[in-house]
Amino acid sequence: MATDLRISNISKIYPGCVANDNVSLQFKSGKIYALLGENGAGKSTLVKILSGVINPDNGEVFLNEKNLKLSSPLDAKKNKIGMVFQHFNLFETLSVFENLSIDATEDNKSLRVRINKILKKYNFNIDLDVPVLNLSAGQKQKVEIIRCLLRSPKVLIMDEPTSVLTEQETEELFISLKKFCDEGILIIYITHKLKEVLSLCDEVAVMRKGKVVSVSQTQNEKVETLANKMVGQKLAKIKKKINISKNKDEIFKVKHLNFYSDDPFETNLVNLNFSVKKGECLGIAGISGNGQNELFQILSGEIITPNTSIIFRNKEIAKLNPKQRREYLMAFSPEDRISQAAVPELKIYENVALNNFKSSNFFEKGLVNERKIKEHSKKILSDFSVNTDNVELKSQFLSGGNLQKLILGRELITAPELLICYNPTWGLDVGAINYIHETLIKINDQEKSTILISTDTEELLKLSDRIAVIYKGKLSNIMPSDEVTPEKLGILMGGGSID
Amino acid sequence: MSLDISFIGILIGSIMASSVPLILAASGELITERSGVLNLGVEGMMIIGAISGFALMVITDNLFIAIIGSMLSGVVISLIFGFLTQSLLTNHVATGLALTIFGIGLSAMLGKDFVGIPGKDFPILFSSLRESIPFFGPILFGHSIILYFAFVLPFLTSYFLKKTKLGLIVRAVGDSPVSASNQGINVILVRYCCILYGGGMCGLAGAYLSLIYTPQWIENMTAGRGWIALALVVFATWSPIKVLIGAIIFGGISILQLHMQAVGFRIPVQFLIALPYLMTIIVLVVISRDSRKIKLNTPTSLGRIFYKEK
Numbered sequence: 117m118a119t120d121l122r123i124s125n126i127s128k129i130y131p132g133c134v135a136n137d138n139v140s141l142q143f144k145s146g147k148i149y150a151l152l153g154e155n156g157a158g159k160s161t162l163v164k165i166l167s168g169v170i171n172p173d174n175g176e177v178f179l180n181e182k183n184l185k186l187s188s189p190l191d192a193k194k195n196k197i198g199m200v201f202q203h204f205n206l207f208e209t210l211s212v213f214e215n216l217s218i219d220a221t222e223d224n225k226s227l228r229v230r231i232n233k234i235l236k237k238y239n240f241n242i243d244l245d246v247p248v249l250n251l252s253a254g255q256k257q258k259v260e261i262i263r264c265l266l267r268s269p270k271v272l273i274m275d276e277p278t279s280v281l282t283e284q285e286t287e288e289l290f291i292s293l294k295k296f297c298d299e300g301i302l303i304i305y306i307t308h309k310l311k312e313v314l315s316l317c318d319e320v321a322v323m324r325k326g327k328v329v330s331v332s333q334t335q336n337e338k339v340e341t342l343a344n345k346m347v348g349q350k351l352a353k354i355k356k357k358i359n360i361s362k363n364k365d366e367i368f369k370v371k372h373l374n375f376y377s378d379d380p381f382e383t384n385l386v387n388l389n390f391s392v393k394k395g396e397c398l399g400i401a402g403i404s405g406n407g408q409n410e411l412f413q414i415l416s417g418e419i420i421t422p423n424t425s426i427i428f429r430n431k432e433i434a435k436l437n438p439k440q441r442r443e444y445l446m447a448f449s450p451e452d453r454i455s456q457a458a459v460p461e462l463k464i465y466e467n468v469a470l471n472n473f474k475s476s477n478f479f480e481k482g483l484v485n486e487r488k489i490k491e492h493s494k495k496i497l498s499d500f501s502v503n504t505d506n507v508e509l510k511s512q513f514l515s516g517g518n519l520q521k522l523i524l525g526r527e528l529i530t531a532p533e534l535l536i537c538y539n540p541t542w543g544l545d546v547g548a549i550n551y552i553h554e555t556l557i558k559i560n561d562q563e564k565s566t567i568l569i570s571t572d573t574e575e576l577l578k579l580s581d582r583i584a585v586i587y588k589g590k591l592s593n594i595m596p597s598d599e600v601t602p603e604k605l606g607i608l609m610g611g612g613s614i615d
Numbered sequence: 616m617s618l619d620i621s622f623i624g625i626l627i628g629s630i631m632a633s634s635v636p637l638i639l640a641a642s643g644e645l646i647t648e649r650s651g652v653l654n655l656g657v658e659g660m661m662i663i664g665a666i667s668g669f670a671l672m673v674i675t676d677n678l679f680i681a682i683i684g685s686m687l688s689g690v691v692i693s694l695i696f697g698f699l700t701q702s703l704l705t706n707h708v709a710t711g712l713a714l715t716i717f718g719i720g721l722s723a724m725l726g727k728d729f730v731g732i733p734g735k736d737f738p739i740l741f742s743s744l745r746e747s748i749p750f751f752g753p754i755l756f757g758h759s760i761i762l763y764f765a766f767v768l769p770f771l772t773s774y775f776l777k778k779t780k781l782g783l784i785v786r787a788v789g790d791s792p793v794s795a796s797n798q799g800i801n802v803i804l805v806r807y808c809c810i811l812y813g814g815g816m817c818g819l820a821g822a823y824l825s826l827i828y829t830p831q832w833i834e835n836m837t838a839g840r841g842w843i844a845l846a847l848v849v850f851a852t853w854s855p856i857k858v859l860i861g862a863i864i865f866g867g868i869s870i871l872q873l874h875m876q877a878v879g880f881r882i883p884v885q886f887l888i889a890l891p892y893l894m895t896i897i898v899l900v901v902i903s904r905d906s907r908k909i910k911l912n913t914p915t916s917l918g919r920i921f922y923k924e925k
Contacts, residue, residue: 218800
């Protein structure tokens, strides 16, 4: 039976923020719908309303012309609306089977039979009797999907499902979603990733600041048109002027970098040698898990390796810790914003104070010089257009993009000679990505250098002057980026060789 | 000291009796904590149970009413804790501490008129078998019904948590209240029930002290047993069977060190008094050292305030 879901004039207002402003949309089964928008555009609020987690201030939801009262998650379940949240709603310490049986109405035996049927049908490979905390992110998501499928849903809502998945897992997910769609389940796919919309979905609704700004067929759209709709303005196309001059000074030089670890989860690094010139961006490409983590930690001084020589501004710094390296005007932006770069529970100005220099006088005689830190933080917030001027705000309330701006601002306001960043735009929306890219290019224009370790080839080609690929802890030859194509990078990243 | 076999039997019987209040209170608190609520008011709830049970026994002269009343008083006082932490979202630790202080004070006030009144004999079961079978008699027979209940309770608790649907829901709420709420489980209701159950068991543990173990009312007669029960739950890594083992070891060494003091071993008395605490912790740490299992048994949301998104 065909399913028809209609949302009519939904509004939800939080103090100081209109999350949903008169949203009306219509969905029909047999198609995959994308709900696209930047972080904070109101997508998550809308799906939370659809799944009964929060109640709208206004508006109605109709399923097959029946007006639904969705005042709790139970109501959504009863009406066969299934939902896979971005942050999984699983019980980590319970087994997979216990997780699935918790809201089941049948006895365990027949439930197990039904689950096994689903596992077989969609080719899911999951052990039902291990605790969920032992599963990978992709497997956890499958458990969530199975939980929805057990209730034979009419509507399946996926909230940013690929943000935690590997590329392989993403492909598997897309295959499953297409199967569900063919079986008549209406699929609503929430994302801010434009390419996923184009490759998976049939129709796309774009949200901005709580409003639906456009509904269209994806076949009529391109990455650029969607991006412009999402951000609300024409995005400047960023392309860096490649800047390779032979006679510039080498500011940073690494020799004989070796790293051996007994930990099976770490990658050994084998004899890396490279150098960075003044005003240059060196890109390091690679599929994640090929030694980038270890490389970043060694370059930042978190790990000290023996017999390695790192020369920075004519000084040997290989034995210095991160704080000492910073004093020599190096700066670092790690991959994990929340647990490595910032402390989410601390206020903005406290996070700024964590990166203190002798010259910055944040601390006097063991006391915190709050006024000075706050002034300094305010300058960062305004210079790097973070969307708040409240330095007392806890950092966890910043969106990913704003947090990254804050971190980069903190690192850059001391005018470092070399910035090393690792996946600086991971998980951000287009607007924030553009801002960060512009900032990184500006650094090079000011004759400062950057090392960009990234898993995003497009970003690397856009920003780097020279590119090398890291594969299983070994570095390829360093190539000028105008001689590099995405295909070439792809081959090297997969362990192949060119020419 | 003659270590004949019947003496050992009697000794084991008395060790069992002394561990009963710990088993009861810790089993109750275990369920509360498994639902993610940390109630530090165990000591307070126990002492309220003790005075209510004793007072009701004196007033009504009916032991059944006394036992039920002590459990109800535990339920009522834990309801205060539940209302504060679950409905008014106060901090679990501070509220629990306040509950203990309140309970000790209130019980002293209520108990003023009951000091010095002798208790009543509590009926014991199978008393004839106790005398007629050497060694096993004093161990297995001649105890109050509460003791038999206490020794079955950890197994029932374990079965409840592992095998029943309700137990699964309690564990799920303790693991992730947000997920449970999104699955349509009424988290607040589940937590209220677990808090009230814990209160009832603590009340019963208190009544065991004032009606059976030392049948009289003495001010502050729980003497820190509530804190021991709390510690047992943590060191037993939220496993009911390990709580039972821990309670028996603690009770056992408490009794043994008394005998050792009596015999006059050349060991400082202070060390002997500290011995039960030390041994219980050492044994429980050793039997619970599997870090994977600890992770699986620990209620992830323990002590954290849960409020529903609206």
